[in-house]
Amino acid sequence: MRQVWFTCHKKVAALLATTALLYNVGAVAQLPEKVGDTPVPSLAPIVKKASPAVVNIATRGTVREQRPRNPLLEDPFFRRFFDAPEMGPRERQFQSAGSGVIVDARNGYIITNAHVIENADEITVTLLDDRQVKAEIVGRDKPSDVAVLKVNAKNLVEMPLADSSKAEVGDFVLAIGNPFALNHTVTSGIISALGRSDNNPESYQDFIQTDAPINPGNSGGALVDLKGQLVGINTAIFSGSGGNIGIGFAIPSNMVKAVMSQLVQYGEVKRGMLGVQLSNNFTPGIAENLGLENARGALVSQVIEGSPADKAGIKAGDVITSINGRNVANASELRNTIGLLRIGEKVELGLIRDGKPRRVSAVIGERDSADAENSAQIHPAFEGAALTNAANNAGVLVENVANGSPAQQAGLRANDIILAIGRVRVTTVDQLRQAVNGATAFALTIRRGNSTLVFTIQ
Numbered sequence: 204m205r206q207v208w209f210t211c212h213k214k215v216a217a218l219l220a221t222t223a224l225l226y227n228v229g230a231v232a233q234l235p236e237k238v239g240d241t242p243v244p245s246l247a248p249i250v251k252k253a254s255p256a257v258v259n260i261a262t263r264g265t266v267r268e269q270r271p272r273n274p275l276l277e278d279p280f281f282r283r284f285f286d287a288p289e290m291g292p293r294e295r296q297f298q299s300a301g302s303g304v305i306v307d308a309r310n311g312y313i314i315t316n317a318h319v320i321e322n323a324d325e326i327t328v329t330l331l332d333d334r335q336v337k338a339e340i341v342g343r344d345k346p347s348d349v350a351v352l353k354v355n356a357k358n359l360v361e362m363p364l365a366d367s368s369k370a371e372v373g374d375f376v377l378a379i380g381n382p383f384a385l386n387h388t389v390t391s392g393i394i395s396a397l398g399r400s401d402n403n404p405e406s407y408q409d410f411i412q413t414d415a416p417i418n419p420g421n422s423g424g425a426l427v428d429l430k431g432q433l434v435g436i437n438t439a440i441f442s443g444s445g446g447n448i449g450i451g452f453a454i455p456s457n458m459v460k461a462v463m464s465q466l467v468q469y470g471e472v473k474r475g476m477l478g479v480q481l482s483n484n485f486t487p488g489i490a491e492n493l494g495l496e497n498a499r500g501a502l503v504s505q506v507i508e509g510s511p512a513d514k515a516g517i518k519a520g521d522v523i524t525s526i527n528g529r530n531v532a533n534a535s536e537l538r539n540t541i542g543l544l545r546i547g548e549k550v551e552l553g554l555i556r557d558g559k560p561r562r563v564s565a566v567i568g569e570r571d572s573a574d575a576e577n578s579a580q581i582h583p584a585f586e587g588a589a590l591t592n593a594a595n596n597a598g599v600l601v602e603n604v605a606n607g608s609p610a611q612q613a614g615l616r617a618n619d620i621i622l623a624i625g626r627v628r629v630t631t632v633d634q635l636r637q638a639v640n641g642a643t644a645f646a647l648t649i650r651r652g653n654s655t656l657v658f659t660i661q
Contacts, residue, residue: 249377250389252431255331256305256362257379257424259386260315260338260352262323265294302380302424303328303352304433308359312467313352314459315423316438317343320350328354331387342466345605346474346542347407348438349454349462362425365432367455370394370411378415378437378451380424390416392449399452400535407542408535410452411435417451426453435459461543475546475567478510479503479517480600480618481534493522494558500524501537508594515565518556525553541567581632582639584613584660590621596630598622598650614658616651623648 301319326338336354343350374394392415399410426435435453465472482502490498500522531537587608593600599621624638644661
């Protein structure tokens with residue numbers, strides 16, 4: 204058994220030694236020992252360099268949760284007979300833990316996941332040297348799951364951000380975090396895939412997939428390259444049991460950097476809009492039907508009237524293939540790119556129309572004021588839905604719906620078009636607001652694809 208281990212160890216050592224040389228990390232990955240005739244590299248110098256920037260984040264807070272409902276207790280008679288207590292929402296105290304990365308030592312800025320600090324009333328950061336400091340929230344962005352914290356402490360160590368656009372499948376990476384409250388645990392692996400997304404319309408996803416073991420508590424921790432730079436923020440795992448099975452996901456450092464700059468400046472991400480609806484079903488068969496060689500790009504299914512896309516001359520049926528010279532693989536990639544651009548920024552778009560390439564310029568516009576954050580002001584049932592005026596006065600377009608939101612529970616889905624409230628036809632967000640003003644219950648008529656549906660809202 205020892206001989207088998209020795210042989211395998213020599214092979215692994217040779218592979219890592221070769222990798223270290225290829226990546227030119229002689230200053231980081233040292234070769235202090237030998238096993239037989241093969242030098243054995245160590246990742247310890249990388250860990251020592253990166254670990255002081257990784258912190259433990261402990262949160263305390265209060266959540267409101269709905270009590271289980273017994274149908275019999277909905278009847279006032281039974282409630283009086285059994286002297287049942289009120290079954291409204293109740294408050295519950297909670298504690299949770301995660302990880303974070305110091306990216307700006309001078310200002311005390313720490314990057315973590317938005318879900319790590321969700322509902323937190325108190326945030327405590329523990330540094331590698333066991334110092335504990337209170338943190339305040341600078342800003343958080345749920346769609347990208349990025350949050351920025353600020354601490355007031357001396358002698359902080361920051362981790363430089365890598366250019367994640369240069370990351371490649373097969374690159375060696377380390378994951379540093381606090382899984383299961385085991386502080387500063389280090390695991391290693393490779394980048395397994397790039398550009399992962401579940402096509403969730405209410406989030407911005409361009410994940411780095413890794414097989415470096417990631418477990419609960421690693422959220423917000425660092426995915427580090429062999430230069431000791433931050434290539435991603437660990438955010439999620441794919442698991443049926445809650446434990447690691449070798450499929451983890453990290454937010455690329457370039458996306459983290461873009462989101463952080465806006466959170467620091469504004470306290471929120473002011474996402475711009477192009478004004479197009481994109482098909483999520485752009486298949487090779489559809490591409491062939493349109494006379495295209497492949498299905499790479501984003502197929503425009505609708506252009507919002509008066510939007511930047513409309514002003515730029517983009518039309519339904521166009522396939523957007525690039526933005527600012529960077530190729531666009533699919534609708535999700537285009538949406539992620541547009542969502543991180545600033546309002547007023549000029550972009551160059553490459554597209555294909557009638558089989559011929561074209562180039563157009565557009566200026567990123569501001570989202571309608573009745574976006575997801577303000578939809579609850581129309582009616583609580585619309586909370587979590589991003590609403591805008593559909594083209595050609597067709598109704599009110601549901602751009603996306605937050606997962607688990609009241610809007611989703613009410614039955615709304617992305618790309619639905621709201622046609623009427625009761626008998627009142629609506630063609631704009633303002634008309635929708637007026638139609639439901641003061642109403643506690645109403646019928647909602649929508650068009651979904653080729654079908655017309657009616658929901659009752661209470």
